Amino acid sequence: MRTRLNARLDHAAIATRDPAKLRHVLGLLGLTDSGSEDVPSQGVRTYFLKPAAATTQIEILDPIDPEGVIAKFLARKGSGIHHISFQVDGLDALCEELRANSVRLVYETPQVGAHHTRVNFIHPESTGGILIEIAEVLAQRT
Amino acid sequence: MRTRLNARLDHAAIATRDPAKLRHVLGLLGLTDSGSEDVPSQGVRTYFLKPAAATTQIEILDPIDPEGVIAKFLARKGSGIHHISFQVDGLDALCEELRANSVRLVYETPQVGAHHTRVNFIHPESTGGILIEIAEVLAQRT
Incomplete structure (x- = not known):
């Protein structure tokens, strides 16, 4: 048995052109908004929102660099989920x-x-x- | 305090043109595959996969009706996450x-x-x- 079998779904990351609207709705559902953190190397502002009764979070991706990977994803696919993230050991x-x-x-x-x-x-x-x-x-x- | 504040992320639902490939990789990550269930009204075959250490699941959406909502989503956006689902009370x-x-x-x-x-x-x-x-x-x- 390998420790990686412990993989858990850590978050779903959503790229959107309207973060304020999404944060508002998730707030109505009772999620806790922990504020923003910029990741300049990825050209993105992130927001993490946590449901009360689960460890899996929502991450909102807001492009701050028009040449960054998230801006390019939005141009190509429109608003949508950009990735899902599993936390693993090993x-x-x-x-x-x-x-x-x-x-x-x-x-x-x-x-x-x-x-x-x-x-x-x-x-x-x-x-x-x-x-x-x-x-x-x-x-x-x- | 409202009971809906208990909202938890139940699953992320992925529409894909290649369910076998996605199921294989999720198996390597240690997720348990509970097999398929057809939902003819939505024109879709679903697979639920559960991480060992979390309640949030992955749902794979495989179109079985070329006129169904999932087939249309794939034609418009390509493979990607179709929706996220919160379980709520009230x-x-x-x-x-x-x-x-x-x-x-x-x-x-x-x-x-x-x-x-x-x-x-x-x-x-x-x-x-x-x-x-x-x-x-x-x-x-x-």
Whole structure:
């Protein structure tokens, strides 16, 4: 039994041209809005919203750079869900096993992500068209 | 405090032209595949996959009717996430409150959904472009 079998759905990330409208509706559903965090390297402002009774969150992606990946996604597909993210243990071993199963990954080696994580992505070519993030939480500094 | 504040993210529903590929990758991540269920009224075959350590599931939508809503979504947008679904208590009161806040719903009255639920949808016009299902579990028969 591998620890990666513990994969849990951490968040669904929604790219939208109207973040204010989406935040308003999710607030009516009772989600807690934790405010924004800019990720300049991705050209995006993010908002995380948490349902009261589950650990799976919603991440809203608001492009702040017209040349960034999220702006390009919106131009190509319109508002929609950009990726889903699983939190896993043993990211390196999982990446190795995925490659051994001919699954294409976006990065050669995992990159540092937001919120103290290391991340890679499974390429849409290997998933029937969906971008799937796999993330491992780094040990917190003491 | 309203019971609807208990809204939890029940599933993310992915429409794809290649369900086999997506099921394979999700299996590698350790999700449990509970097999298929056809919903002829929606022209779709559904698969539910459950992560081991969370209640939020993935639903795969595979069009079985070329004139159905999922086939039309795929033709318009390509593979991608079709909707996200929140489970709530007090669906009727919630629908009333959403309308009072000028939020547009898809159905005048909730419809019977799969898995013993009553469902309505928040229209993408009111969410910045995302289809959001709100579902209430019906009391199980004894």
